[in-house]
Amino acid sequence: xxxxxxxxxxxxxxxxxxxxxxxxxxxxxxxxxxxxxxxxxxxxxxxxxxxxxxxxxxxxxxxxxxxxxxxxxxxxxxxxxxxxxxxxxxxxxxxxxxxxxxxxxxxxxxxxxxxxxxxxxxxxxxxxxxxxxxxxxxxxxxxxxxxxxxxxxxxxxxxxxxxxxxxxxxxxxxxxxxxxxxxxxxxxxxxxxxxxxxxxxxxxxxxxxxxxxxxxxxxxxxxxxxxxxxxxxxxxxxxxxxxxxxxxxxxxxxxxxxxxxxxxxxxxxxxxxxxxxxxxxxxxxxxxxxxxxxxxxxxxxxxxxxxxxxxxxxxxxxxxxxxxxxxxxxxxxxxxxxxxxxxxxxxxxxxxxxxxxxxxxxxxxxxxxxxxxxxxxxxxxxxxxxxxxxxxxxxxxxxxxxxxxxxxxxxxxxxxxxxxxxxxxxxxxxxxxxxxxxxxxxxxxxxxxxxxxxxxxxxxxxxxxxxxxxxxxxxxxxxxxxxxxxxxxxxxxxxxxxxxxxxxxxxxxxxxxxxxxxxxxxxxxxxxxxxxxxxxxxxxxxxxxx
RNA sequence: GCGCCUGUAGCCCAGUGGAUAGAGCACUGGCCUCCGGAGCCAGGGGCGUAGGUUCGAUUCCUACCAGGCGCACCA
Numbered sequence: 001x002x003x004x005x006x007x008x009x010x011x012x013x014x015x016x017x018x019x020x021x022x023x024x025x026x027x028x029x030x031x032x033x034x035x036x037x038x039x040x041x042x043x044x045x046x047x048x049x050x051x052x053x054x055x056x057x058x059x060x061x062x063x064x065x066x067x068x069x070x071x072x073x074x075x076x077x078x079x080x081x082x083x084x085x086x087x088x089x090x091x092x093x094x095x096x097x098x099x100x101x102x103x104x105x106x107x108x109x110x111x112x113x114x115x116x117x118x119x120x121x122x123x124x125x126x127x128x129x130x131x132x133x134x135x136x137x138x139x140x141x142x143x144x145x146x147x148x149x150x151x152x153x154x155x156x157x158x159x160x161x162x163x164x165x166x167x168x169x170x171x172x173x174x175x176x177x178x179x180x181x182x183x184x185x186x187x188x189x190x191x192x193x194x195x196x197x198x199x200x201x202x203x204x205x206x207x208x209x210x211x212x213x214x215x216x217x218x219x220x221x222x223x224x225x226x227x228x229x230x231x232x233x234x235x236x237x238x239x240x241x242x243x244x245x246x247x248x249x250x251x252x253x254x255x256x257x258x259x260x261x262x263x264x265x266x267x268x269x270x271x272x273x274x275x276x277x278x279x280x281x282x283x284x285x286x287x288x289x290x291x292x293x294x295x296x297x298x299x300x301x302x303x304x305x306x307x308x309x310x311x312x313x314x315x316x317x318x319x320x321x322x323x324x325x326x327x328x329x330x331x332x333x334x335x336x337x338x339x340x341x342x343x344x345x346x347x348x349x350x351x352x353x354x355x356x357x358x359x360x361x362x363x364x365x366x367x368x369x370x371x372x373x374x375x376x377x378x379x380x381x382x383x384x385x386x387x388x389x390x391x392x393x394x395x396x397x398x399x400x401x402x403x404x405x406x407x408x409x410x411x412x413x414x415x416x417x418x419x420x421x422x423x424x425x426x427x428x429x430x431x432x433x434x435x436x437x438x439x440x441x442x443x444x445x446x447x448x449x450x451x452x453x454x455x456x457x458x459x460x461x462x463x464x465x466x467x468x469x470x471x472x473x474x475x476x477x478x479x480x481x482x483x484x485x486x487x488x489x490x491x492x493x494x495x496x497x498x499x500x501x502x503x504x505x506x507x508x509x510x511x512x513x514x515x516x517x518x519x520x521x522x523x524x525x526x527x528x529x530x531x532x533x534x535x536x537x538x539x540x541x542x543x544x545x546x
Numbered sequence: 547g548c549g550c551c552u553g554u555a556g557c558c559c560a561g562u563g564g565a566u567a568g569a570g571c572a573c574u575g576g577c578c579u580c581c582g583g584a585g586c587c588a589g590g591g592g593c594g595u596a597g598g599u600u601c602g603a604u605u606c607c608u609a610c611c612a613g614g615c616g617c618a619c620c621a
Contacts, residue, residue: 048601296619301619335550336616427585430582501585501586
């Protein structure tokens, strides 16, 4: 269709109808009202300036030269829009094509050449995941699914911060709880973790080994507890994420960077190309040369690398693995970190735009009308597993994904609990279950489910609307993936479910003449596949019964 | 002070420079002797403020106001 318009425009120029050296991109859109046709373009308006010709003149010249067999008519409207009215067959051809690909409708052709890595969650293994991590987990996993459906080559990864101070604090915290359980009074470490899960970990050590570690040298005991706690926390993380329908292709341990001497090598490399210098006994990254506000310490004056140093080595490692694009999902509280990591990437000779950081705005939990603090250290945060227990994986995921990542999310626990049946996710799942029910009954009634009916029997407005809505799905997938916006799919599938429910109330399947019944059955079968496909991207189940 | 995000219906949010700005919740009134009423149909209500760019701005730019989050040799 774009080609036809382009050709007509070229022909018009050749015929001297108007002059233009460069033509704007042709963008087709669905007009706001049905009277404006099936598709419309503002091409003539866009071209008007360069051509120094009235938009309507250009539009007329193009319309006069459009002769396509799929086109019923093309009209000029308003300041110069061209509205296209398709022949009725086109929509039935599209439906037939949707039916032909079955459950794969919405899965686009593979793109070539680009390898993308998506890193998300990457919460420290020092305690349970909370609801903020939940948003990252839901959005990240949905984005992986979405981009894969759109044909991108994506690998997902979780970065385990299993080295550094926070792990030492974890060990120290467990140690204190262990000693307390054995009757000793010990001062709690300053940066320790106060969560109940730490007490539980200590309790399990007591249950398993008694006072075996009591007589052990303190530093040795800390080392043992560090490993025990780390294994336990990591296992708990994986369990929570699995319950939340989140899987990772790669679990990347920060320790492997230290063990492989990667941080030292990266620093040497940057020293070598002049992007790291020594000052006040520390090593500094010259990030101001790449747009940062100030230079950043990478190796402290005591010789210990900063978190940034490990992160630079980590991103170097990612790039050396051959990814052309690195997507990171970070919480809003880390946005100030973007600039320095990009600076480091450029300092290593890569393009800054290879790193794409998606900033996820904060989640605030409300309970009894009051803000619930989410600090891990107070131990009073609501954890992801508690949230799942309260509202379920499907509702929690949908709730997290349905909003743009740029908006803060107020999650009202009471509302989610008490009114969970009014959550939009149920509206969508209900549509799916309803269609499944129709098929069960159609089978009992002896309708031919496998028939290849005459689709042109679908002429009711509700039927046409439903087909058109479904026809939009592939474009929606492509656009949402390009924009990294999984919330668009949540919105789309809600609208599709709405179009179905509307159809359902107007068009019966059972008890009408068989040819129409079979055509409608094929139609709702395609809707069922599309809803299922979209919900799968969101990581939400599509039940056959509710 | 500097940086990032946000400001759209009573509430919570969509919205790709286009035509009469859309869903949900809430509210009001209708719809099953019939495929699942967790549903459908109808109704009222509006882009933070002030400029600018444009044929055209909710969308882009600037300033201001308001809310959130950052601004470590912590992670």
